[in-house]
Amino acid sequence: MTLNGAFWDGALRVSVPFTNGQPLTRLKAGSKVLLSGVVYTARDAAHKRIVEALDRGEKPPFELEGQVIYYAGPCPPPPGRVIGSLGPTTSGRMDAYAPRLCAAGLKGMIGKGKRSKVVVRAITKFGAVYFATIGGAGALLSQAVKKAEVVAYPDLGPEAVYRLEIADFPALVAIDPLGRDMYNRS
Template sequence: MKNINVPLNHTDIAELKAGEQVLLSGTIYTARDAAHKRMIESLENGEELPININRQVIYYVGPTPAKPGKVIGSAGPTTSSRMDIYTPKLLDAGLKGMIGKGKRSTEVVEAIKKYKAVYFAAAGGAGALLSKRIKKAEVVAYGDLGPEAIYRLEVEDFPLVVVNDIYGNDLYEEAEKTVKEYHPFNSPPY
């Protein structure tokens, strides 16, 4: 398992391969659909983004409120495909990593290759456990969006799996091929 830090650098990204497990540490940002829409509107209007996304990672999450004495509530990943229409423009603007769950569109996979970025998956259904790896959480933009606001998170050893790397490899595609190849229902009848 590799340890990597944010902001991401090209060397670290180039060494990551689909299927590899990593522990991520440093400052990351959260954003879901509504925040993505606003960021794209800002870019299209020639405005600065409310956060510096250069070499950064965005986690697709809408955390629940923190319980007393806790930094954050449950913080499990959101389905990433909901951000696919926005992702290529953010990658073009300097974003280098995304965390979520589920498969990305062909356009996003191509943009990941083009802009030399990486897509990680976090364990769905494990939001309470993942929140223990978040050491600090602060709303930094779009506070009116509630849980969909942009948070700055300080994470330590945040467990992830590389899904899409800069070489065009796709963990989900490989898994589908393996299932089709070895699943008994795909064998010819006897």
């Protein structure tokens, strides 16, 4: 079983990270995308440490400029597999940290669920984008991960920062750089 075929028909192919500095205006709320390239995972505990590092004037564990963070913590890989199940976690728990990271250069976030007004404002201010993917489909989504390695905070276990190489990872543009929000359709 793969993610190919008719699945995610009509999706825009998008390369990540967004390091060429081009505006992300072609990404519009509601559009389907297939993401390929490199992203980093970070959840609650990793965010806390990254923000604490920034506050102390230290370098974050990976370059934030143009980068995309996937809010996720994987299951361990069984022998012979790249990674275990790996779907999105609830993005709202990272709302307290996201504006700080956007200010430091972060351009994309992948997760599931609503974001606060403060995050929507940070997204528009810094021209970032929030992608939502399919919560609870971790088995299927793990198929889009081609390579995975822990690059920071290994003591956090599933909350460690992983560098992931992804290919055709399905998502939706949930909040676009103009602040249009799929979760707030009214």
